[in-house]
Amino acid sequence: MTTATIEHESDEGTANMKARSYAETKTPQIRLDKRSPECWRVTFDHPPLNIFGPEMLPLVDEIITAIETDERLKVVVFDSAVEDFFLIHLDFLAKLDDMAHLPPGPTGLHPWPEMLVHLSRSSVVSIALIRGRATGMGSELALACDMRFASREKAILSQFEVGAGLVPGGGPMARLSRLMGRGRALEVVLSADDVPGDLAERYGYVNRSLPDADLDGFVDALATRIASFDKQTIMDTKRLVDVASLPPDIEIESGWNACVASMGRPPTQQRIKALLERGFCKPGDAENRLGDFVGR
């Protein structure tokens, strides 16, 4: 339904990008802004909800492939151009058959967890700048990033899935438990509730929450700073942190399989149907107050 544009504001390093084929379309969903050869910005711009439709998958894949293969890139920042929404969950109103039948990626994972694993393991430093709601896949993308900074007033993170009868599929059980410990990770995934910016910081869901007015400046300065350092040194240092802290792929795979299984269960399908009837996946109270919504 929506179409997609990936813009390239600089002409460096774009030769190997399939994204060009999208360049003439009019409604951008994800914008890639190569602010410098060392520092890129990826902006989700799919109003009104930044909901994750099936057509987003190849776009994200393309961008992550570009990130992985560029030789000069050091830092990438993910943010949103949509008021109140960083990036949210799967669009259950869309045709999901295409998505289910996608071939697995190189590690044998479904493309979604596969690209998250690639982002985490990439030698490029990834930073999520979270303003608005990051729920479901939006939270999973943020968790796959190397660092997360949130607006204290405007960020809300959540894994709402259990409230819809779904096991989250993009790795939050593996990642949250390593970030915040078992007790808080279980609370986040099993309560399926909204986690505002300040609680997200106290729990370690994000590195820090900052006053909204300071967030952009802080992330810009950090990204620019890291991008001024030596790429090989960044790579080697990140790799050593990863050895100690990244979940093994098998945990991500197991989570994905549990997600797929949950999606096929009749009680889950009934829950999702009931939620859709009450306004889920549409602009309005359901998505604006998703934590309350799934708990009702």
Next chain:
Amino acid sequence: MTTATIEHESDEGTANMKARSYAETKTPQIRLDKRSPECWRVTFDHPPLNIFGPEMLPLVDEIITAIETDERLKVVVFDSAVEDFFLIHLDFLAKLDDMAHLPPGPTGLHPWPEMLVHLSRSSVVSIALIRGRATGMGSELALACDMRFASREKAILSQFEVGAGLVPGGGPMARLSRLMGRGRALEVVLSADDVPGDLAERYGYVNRSLPDADLDGFVDALATRIASFDKQTIMDTKRLVDVASLPPDIEIESGWNACVASMGRPPTQQRIKALLERGFCKPGDAENRLGDFVGR
């Protein structure tokens, strides 16, 4: 000395409980309140200290077995009916011979660590609502729960054991180090000191500390919320968090063995004897200010 009652306020799911044999006795130690088929409440009610006498062990075992085997139960909350005490340590004034000679459970562990391991691995979500002192076995039970919420004003957690010459036996070395990192875990177990509610939150000992007036409402709402979700989805999601975050049983076993060894050492027996002479295990300053007491 004390006797025990397990009450059943609803009649569902009780057929297979051995607890009924206690139903006519008069002084409850642990109350089981089946508020709904999906959500139970377990209340420690053994005044004046909620001290852990040997007779508590089969009662806790029975309740954990009921939790594990009930087919509809989704959430269980542990709390206390005793002012100032959630649940504390072993009663060193009781005959402990019986306890030492208990046969091991199915995983080969002594019954105490065995039942804690079962509680953690159970598909039921367990929440500790901590008001008053949770020390020794009380802290260990709380740590074996999936989540912990504490009264900011009235909760005090601690592993006092090292102060008495004992290695803690119910797994806090394994569990605290995963919740709060090595430095804070070492401080908690080696200082053997009191950890009040707000510090417990900063350290990750509990999920959150809440104003005392808000604690019951918060935990009730969370328990009810989770209990409204799909049981299979809860189970699968919890299991995946556990893969990443639960200690292996061998660490719990090793800790228990170190505890038993420490209990047999003459310097430890002298320390415990001296503490008992000064009021340990009796109502009063020793138990009200246990952190100060063992440090003097």
Next chain:
Amino acid sequence: MTTATIEHESDEGTANMKARSYAETKTPQIRLDKRSPECWRVTFDHPPLNIFGPEMLPLVDEIITAIETDERLKVVVFDSAVEDFFLIHLDFLAKLDDMAHLPPGPTGLHPWPEMLVHLSRSSVVSIALIRGRATGMGSELALACDMRFASREKAILSQFEVGAGLVPGGGPMARLSRLMGRGRALEVVLSADDVPGDLAERYGYVNRSLPDADLDGFVDALATRIASFDKQTIMDTKRLVDVASLPPDIEIESGWNACVASMGRPPTQQRIKALLERGFCKPGDAENRLGDFVGR
């Protein structure tokens, strides 16, 4: 250039210390104060920067060996006698050839990571009392300690190395990721920026930051308290925390090798040369504001 004294204020347990050979020299770099047989204090006193010259290495080694082999010692506290500096990084103005050619220690590691591993695994409880800057090796020593307490106003921790083109060599990738989770550990090492006391507490870099006026009293009381407990019980309890929380030696070795490799790369040598020309390793703005300095 500088010389070294290790002082012994009590005469117990010094028989096996090689340190005596230094006893007549005049400019102390590291002071060992045996406040009691159970509780020692190690004070870095190498003004004006407490910079880590190659001559410090055998002194630290000697002290850690003394700590490891003393039979009565239970607690050691590391602090600084130099205003504004706890202990900082390698002195790049010194002849570093000697340091590079040191024979490996018993586990096959270079002496620096080797002695940090020994400190962590020692049965003695080690506490870093951090006032002033702990950067590079100073941060690494603090991280190898069992606990860290920082002055809220005067402590600054950092791993500045990536800013100089270096991979940190003393294990912070392995240790920080276990203390604070992947996101914050990546921020600390890749931003290479200053972390003041209060942020260090929020991130779990230190156990707690305390008002400067309270810091000494707090650490003294904690050290004295733990030193009053049973040594065997302390050892067994610490060992069980370590099982769950210490990085394997191979991660430390891999980090050291990456550090050595980075030091040999021309871009790194150019960065260090440029930093030295701007005042690095000398008293003044470079070291007083190292985070800003390497980011410029």
